[in-house]
Amino acid sequence: MKRIYMDNAATTRVTQPVLEAMMPYFSEVYGNPSSIHAFGREARKAIEAARNQVAAALGANPGEIYFTGCGTESDNWALRGTAYARKNKGKHIITSAIEHHAILHTCQQLEREGFEVTYLPVDEMGLVHPEKLEKAIRPDTILVSIMTANNEIGTIQPIEELAKITKAHGVLFHTDAVQAIGSVKFDVHAMNIDMLSLSGHKFHSPKGVGALYIRSGVRIERLIQGGAQERTQRAGTENMASIVGMGKAIELAAANIDAHNAYLTGLRDHLIHRILTEIPYTRLNGHAEKRLPGNVNISFRYIEGESLLLSLDIKGVAASSGSACTSGSLDPSHVLLAIGLPHEIAHGSLRLSLSEENTMEECDYVVDSLKEIVKRLRDMSPLYEEAVKSGEIPG
Amino acid sequence: MMYTEQVMDHFMNPRNVGEIEDASGVGTVGNAKCGDIMKIFIKVKDNVITDVKFKTFGCGAAIATSSKATEMVKGKTIEEALQITNKQVADSLGGLPPVKIHCSLLAEEALHAAIQDYKEKLARGENPEQEDDK
Numbered sequence: 001m002k003r004i005y006m007d008n009a010a011t012t013r014v015t016q017p018v019l020e021a022m023m024p025y026f027s028e029v030y031g032n033p034s035s036i037h038a039f040g041r042e043a044r045k046a047i048e049a050a051r052n053q054v055a056a057a058l059g060a061n062p063g064e065i066y067f068t069g070c071g072t073e074s075d076n077w078a079l080r081g082t083a084y085a086r087k088n089k090g091k092h093i094i095t096s097a098i099e100h101h102a103i104l105h106t107c108q109q110l111e112r113e114g115f116e117v118t119y120l121p122v123d124e125m126g127l128v129h130p131e132k133l134e135k136a137i138r139p140d141t142i143l144v145s146i147m148t149a150n151n152e153i154g155t156i157q158p159i160e161e162l163a164k165i166t167k168a169h170g171v172l173f174h175t176d177a178v179q180a181i182g183s184v185k186f187d188v189h190a191m192n193i194d195m196l197s198l199s200g201h202k203f204h205s206p207k208g209v210g211a212l213y214i215r216s217g218v219r220i221e222r223l224i225q226g227g228a229q230e231r232t233q234r235a236g237t238e239n240m241a242s243i244v245g246m247g248k249a250i251e252l253a254a255a256n257i258d259a260h261n262a263y264l265t266g267l268r269d270h271l272i273h274r275i276l277t278e279i280p281y282t283r284l285n286g287h288a289e290k291r292l293p294g295n296v297n298i299s300f301r302y303i304e305g306e307s308l309l310l311s312l313d314i315k316g317v318a319a320s321s322g323s324a325c326t327s328g329s330l331d332p333s334h335v336l337l338a339i340g341l342p343h344e345i346a347h348g349s350l351r352l353s354l355s356e357e358n359t360m361e362e363c364d365y366v367v368d369s370l371k372e373i374v375k376r377l378r379d380m381s382p383l384y385e386e387a388v389k390s391g392e393i394p395g
Numbered sequence: 396m397m398y399t400e401q402v403m404d405h406f407m408n409p410r411n412v413g414e415i416e417d418a419s420g421v422g423t424v425g426n427a428k429c430g431d432i433m434k435i436f437i438k439v440k441d442n443v444i445t446d447v448k449f450k451t452f453g454c455g456a457a458i459a460t461s462s463k464a465t466e467m468v469k470g471k472t473i474e475e476a477l478q479i480t481n482k483q484v485a486d487s488l489g490g491l492p493p494v495k496i497h498c499s500l501l502a503e504e505a506l507h508a509a510i511q512d513y514k515e516k517l518a519r520g521e522n523p524e525q526e527d528d529k
Binding site: 305 | 432433450457
C-alpha cells in the first residue's frame with residue numbers, strides 16, 4: 001500500500017545528506033570532545049563546525065549557540081534559567097496562551113515556585129497583538145516568551161514587532177522557534193531576539209538534539225550540572241553525530257528556504273482549497289497567509305478527529321489531530337480553544353504538515369480519501385443527524 | 396497507543412449503524428464537549444431485544460464499543476442485556492488501551508439509557524413494542 005507521511009510537524013525524516021554527514025561520528029571520529037588528545041580534538045572540531053553552521057543560519061555568533069538534548073530542554077532552560085537568574089529584579093513573565101507545553105508547563109511550574117505569569121490571549125487567527133503585549137509589561141517583568149510559529153495551526157507571529165516592544169521596556173525576549181526553522185528567516189541580532197529554542201528533528205536531523213541561542217551578555221542559570229561542556233553552561237557529553245547532523249541540516253535548510261517555502265505553499269494552498277471547496281462544513285484554523293508553508297489545519301464538523309486519523313492511517317496517510325482522544329485528556333487542544341473554537345469543532349480537527357518530500361499527487365490522494373472518510377463518519381454521527389433534522393444543514 | 400484487530404474491525408466495519416424509526420427505547424449519553432456522543436436505539440418484542448442500532452460521534456474506541464455492544468445485546472432479553480458490562484464489551488474486543496476505558500463505559504450507559512427509556516414508556520402505559528403502521 002502507498003504510504004504518505006504528512007505529519008512533519010511531529011517529526012521529519014533524516015535526509016540522506018544529513019545521514020551521510022553523521023556517519024563518521026559513530027565509529028571513526030568517536031573521541032570525547034572534552035579530551036585533550038587527538039581523538040578529542042577532532043571531535044571538538046566537528047562540534048565547533050556544527051556550532052558555526054547553526055549560528056550562521058540564525059545570524060548569531062557561534063559563541064551564542066548552546067547545544068541541548070531537544071527543543072523542550074531549550075525551552076525549559078530559557079524560562080527557568082532566566083527566572084532564577086533575574087528573580088531579584090522581578091517575578092513576572094509574559095507568554096501566550098497557545099505556546100507548546102514545553103513553555104506552558106514550565107510556566108505553571110514557575111507559578112508554583114512563586115513567579116507570576118501572564119498568558120496573552122490570541123485572536124481568532126492565532127495572532128498575539130503587540131498592543132496587548134505592551135499593556136501587559138510591568139516594572140517587574142523579567143521575560144517575554146512568544147513562539148515564532150504555532151505547531152498546531154501554523155500561525156506566524158509578528159516576532160520582530162513583539163521583540164522590539166519588549167526591548168524598549170528593557171525586558172528579555174525568548175522565542176520558541178522549533179516549528180519555524182527552515183520556513184522563517186532569522187537574523188536574531190537585528191530582530192532583537194535574546195534567546196531562541198530550536199529542535200533538530202523538525203528539520204531533517206535526528207531526534208535527541210536541540211539548541212538554545214543566548215545573546216552574548218545575557219546570563220541565565222544553568223539547569224544541568226556535572227561538567228564543563230558548552231562553556232560550562234550545559235553539562236553532559238555532547239551528542240556528537242546528532243550535533244553534526246543538525247549542523248548540516250540547518251545549513252541546507254537556510255540555503256534552500258525560498259524554494260522550500262514556494263514549493264510547500266503551493267501544496268498547502270492546493271490542499272486547503274480542495275478540502276474547503278469539496279467537503280462541506282469545514283473551516284481552516286489559523287491565519288490564511290501568516291502561516292507556516294507546510295501547515296494545514298482544518299476542522300470537519302460533526303466528526304471526531306481520532307476516528308478521522310485512524311481512517312486515514314488505514315489508507316496509508318499519517319496525520320495528526322487536536323482532538324481530546326489523541327491527547328489522552330478530555331479536553332481538545334488548548335490552541336484550538338484559545339482561537340475560540342467550541343469543543344465539538346476542536347475535536348474534529350485535522351493537521352496535515354508537509355515536507356519537500358510530499359507531492360501534489362499525494363495531496364490529491366489525501367483529499368480524495370478524506371472525502372470518503374468524512375462521509376462515512378458523518379453517516380454514523382448523531383450530531384450530523386441532528387443538524388440535518390433541525391434544518392441547520394440540508395440533508 | 397495500539398488498538399486490537401477486533402477494535403479496528405468494528406471501527407472500520409461497524410455492525411448495526413443507523414436508526415430505528417419506531418424504536419421501543421432510545422438512549423443518548425455523552426456530550427460533544429468531551430468528544431463522545433452515543434445514541435442507541437432498541438426494538439423490543441415480548442421482552443426480547445429484536446433489533447438494535449446506533450449512531451456515535453467519537454473516537455475509534457467509542458465507535459468500536461458501540462458496534463460491539465449492539466452485537467452483544469441483539470436477541471437478548473431485557474434482563475440479560477442489563478447484565479452486560481462495559482468490561483465484557485472491552486474484553487470481547489481483545490481489550491482497550493487504558494485511556495479508552497471510559498469509551499466502553501459510554502456504550503454500557505447508552506444501552507442502559509435505552510432500556511430505561513423503554514421501561515418508562517411501559518410505566519406510562521404506552522405500548523413501546525407496538526409496530527409502526529408506516
